[in-house]
Amino acid sequence: xxxxxxVFLEKHAALYRGKxxxxxxxxxxxxxxxxxxxxxxxxxxEINLTTLFSPEHGLRGDVKEGKWIDSTIDPxxxxxxxxxxxxxxxxxxxxxxxxxxxxxxxxxIGSRYYTFIYSIANMLKVCxxxxxxxxVLDRPNPINGLEVEGNIVQxxxxxxxxxxxxxxxxxxxxxxxxxxxxxEYAIHCDLKVIQMEGWRRxxxxxxxxxxxxxxxxxxxxxxxxxLYPGTCLIEGTNLSEGRGTTKPFEIVGAPFMNGHKLxxxxxSRNLTGVIFRPTTFRPSISKFAGELCEGVQIHxxxxxxxxxxxxxxxxxxxxxxxxxxxxxxxxxxxxxxxxFLDLLAGTDELRKQLLMNDIQPFIDRIKQDxxxxxxxxxxxxxxx
Numbered sequence: 001x002x003x004x005x006x007v008f009l010e011k012h013a014a015l016y017r018g019k020x021x022x023x024x025x026x027x028x029x030x031x032x033x034x035x036x037x038x039x040x041x042x043x044x045x046e047i048n049l050t051t052l053f054s055p056e057h058g059l060r061g062d063v064k065e066g067k068w069i070d071s072t073i074d075p076x077x078x079x080x081x082x083x084x085x086x087x088x089x090x091x092x093x094x095x096x097x098x099x100x101x102x103x104x105x106x107x108x109i110g111s112r113y114y115t116f117i118y119s120i121a122n123m124l125k126v127c128x129x130x131x132x133x134x135x136v137l138d139r140p141n142p143i144n145g146l147e148v149e150g151n152i153v154q155x156x157x158x159x160x161x162x163x164x165x166x167x168x169x170x171x172x173x174x175x176x177x178x179x180x181x182x183x184e185y186a187i188h189c190d191l192k193v194i195q196m197e198g199w200r201r202x203x204x205x206x207x208x209x210x211x212x213x214x215x216x217x218x219x220x221x222x223x224x225x226x227l228y229p230g231t232c233l234i235e236g237t238n239l240s241e242g243r244g245t246t247k248p249f250e251i252v253g254a255p256f257m258n259g260h261k262l263x264x265x266x267x268s269r270n271l272t273g274v275i276f277r278p279t280t281f282r283p284s285i286s287k288f289a290g291e292l293c294e295g296v297q298i299h300x301x302x303x304x305x306x307x308x309x310x311x312x313x314x315x316x317x318x319x320x321x322x323x324x325x326x327x328x329x330x331x332x333x334x335x336x337x338x339x340f341l342d343l344l345a346g347t348d349e350l351r352k353q354l355l356m357n358d359i360q361p362f363i364d365r366i367k368q369d370x371x372x373x374x375x376x377x378x379x380x381x382x383x384x
Contacts, residue, residue, distance in 0.1 A: 001198030001208055004137035004175065005029070005037050005105055008194045009044065017046045022099035024053035024084070024123060027061040028107035028139075028215045037105045037137070042077050049079065050098045055106060055119040056085040057216045065216065071095075085115070089160055090122035093130070102127055105137040107215050108174040109225040112150070113161045113232050113344055116215070117174065121163060121181045128189035136193045138175035138382070142205035142212075143226045145383065147171050150229060150309040151362070151369040153346030159335055162346045167373045168309050169229040172380065173199075180380040195382050204303070218248040223300050230312025231298070233350075236341025238328045239319065240293055244283030251281055252315060253295015255288055256326040263296045265318045273306035275299045309366060313350065317359045 002010075021041065023029075029037035041049040052074055057063045059074065059081050069083035082095040096102075102123055106116045120136065127134050150168025158164070164185055170177055175193035182191045205212060206222050214220060219228075224247070231249040234241035242251035253259065259278035266276040276296040283289050296315075300306055320327050329351055332340040342348045353359045 145201035230308035
């Protein structure tokens with residue numbers, strides 16, 4: 001297969017001769033030989049690369065989640081690097097002053113919460129206002145492009161972890177979901193997607209010949225990406241989602257838990273594709289840093305039947321039933337002190353139903369919203 005980056009350099013680069021090019025990318029913007037798109041653009045005789053842009057976690061992927069990033073100079077090319085993970089979360093006129101066309105080369109992980117897609121969406125809005133084109137170099141959805149799961153964001157609960165009403169697991173490539181944003185939600189930027197060649201929707205990332213480069217510090221592998229649409233919900237609570245361990249979003253726990261009891265309860269639910277194993281861990285950073293925690297590790301035994309959102313919702317339900325006094329919801333200072341779970345879930349229904357110990361209405365909503373979203377999604381599929 002060929003990435004959008006590779007197709008562009010082979011077939012389309014000459015079309016942009018004489019244009020001043022901006023590039024929104026990070027460590028994942030590489031070809032199959034792991035050569036950076038920054039280097040490939042900078043050294044290309046027909047590409048005039050003038051400006052770099054970076055998403056959350058920075059150009060080199062080494063900045064902690066949620067931390068604002070200042071603009072800087074790239075030490076290798078000496079080009080300006082403008083951070084799009086700033087207080088405004090979008091570029092300004094100055095950042096685009098020396099740019100005619102913005103290229104975007106980022107590896108998404110297939111989940112609504114992942115902020116890269118909203119950085120591109122905000123770039124579209126600003127470029128639309130300034131009459132500039134945006135070109136997305138497409139990459140695979142690492143957890144396949146078939147499966148869709150989860151509710152959609154309700155009015156009043158939009159944020160930078162859920163800007164548009166899409167499902168938690170959207171089943172789209174980054175080029176497809178950006179096209180959906182552009183057309184369905186009336187951004188109407190001059191957008192072009194350079195499609196991949198040879199990618200099939202049923203493929204997981206490790207079924208391609210591509211080498212995995214972690215997009216962010218806690219994005220470790222395909223298994224983590226697959227569980228993330230569900231276990232990311234843990235971030236909205238005082239429970240550890242495994243940050244500061246070798247298995248973030250695969251491990252969940254807290255100092256007050258009994259891992260054996262939690263694993264037994266979760267395994268009794270007979271959730272497809274996974275087994276829960278009791279575990280102990282001591283996070284090096286984030287929640288409970290340095291403290292001994294008990295909980296579970298989620299082991300995937302049949303990934304084609306894993307339903308990550310159902311896993312995450314069920315895990316929260318069991319934990320809040322077992323530990324109603326110790327488990328709690330957290331508010332986020334980055335989002336006007338709102339309950340972070342509400343923004344991740346795209347609604348306050350899940351939080352309220354967890355408190356009432358009845359999540360069936362939310363599970364019913366998931367099924368309804370999936371059908372609604374798929375009708376929209378199916379208009380934007382590029383690949384068979």
